[in-house]
Amino acid sequence: MNIFVAKLSYQTTEEKLEQLFQKYGEVANAKIIFDKYEGRSKGYGFVEMPNDDEALEAINSLNDTEFDGRQIVVKKARPKEDNDSRGGRN
DNA sequence: TATGAGCGG
Numbered sequence: 001m002n003i004f005v006a007k008l009s010y011q012t013t014e015e016k017l018e019q020l021f022q023k024y025g026e027v028a029n030a031k032i033i034f035d036k037y038e039g040r041s042k043g044y045g046f047v048e049m050p051n052d053d054e055a056l057e058a059i060n061s062l063n064d065t066e067f068d069g070r071q072i073v074v075k076k077a078r079p080k081e082d083n084d085s086r087g088g089r090n
Numbered sequence: 091t092a093t094g095a096g097c098g099g
Contacts, residue, residue: 006096033098044096070094078097 001055002077006044008032009068014045016068021047024061025054046077 005017018030032045049055063074 002097004097007094010093031098033096036099039099042096042098043094044098046098073096075097 001049001052003047003049003055003059004044004073004075004077005047005062006073006075007070008041008043008045008072009070010041010043012041012045012068012070017045017047020062020067021049021058024058025049025051 003021008017012032014030014032017032018027021027021030026049028048028050030045030047033042034040035042047058049058059074059076062072065072065074
């Protein structure tokens with residue numbers, strides 16, 4: 001499950017996010033989005049967890065909590081298209 | 091160097 005993490009500290013790193021979520025379950029990969037021009041963190045990132053149950057638990061546990069000195073927002077990432085009949089840009 | 095809503099190097 002892809003997890004969207006925002007309001008992160010600009011000093012927060014991917015490994016710190018991974019270790020943070022690993023405390024609640026297995027983390028496949030954690031990524032922080034950096035600016036392409038300044039090369040600095042945009043302040044948000046994504047965490048991928050193979051176990052959906054642990055992912056939801058991590059979201060409910062880490063959402064609106066303090067991390068690295070700043071309160072973070074943890075939510076499910078871009079909802080995948082659960083219906084191919086919906087949308088359809090063509 | 092600093093900043094602070096938001097979905098991707």
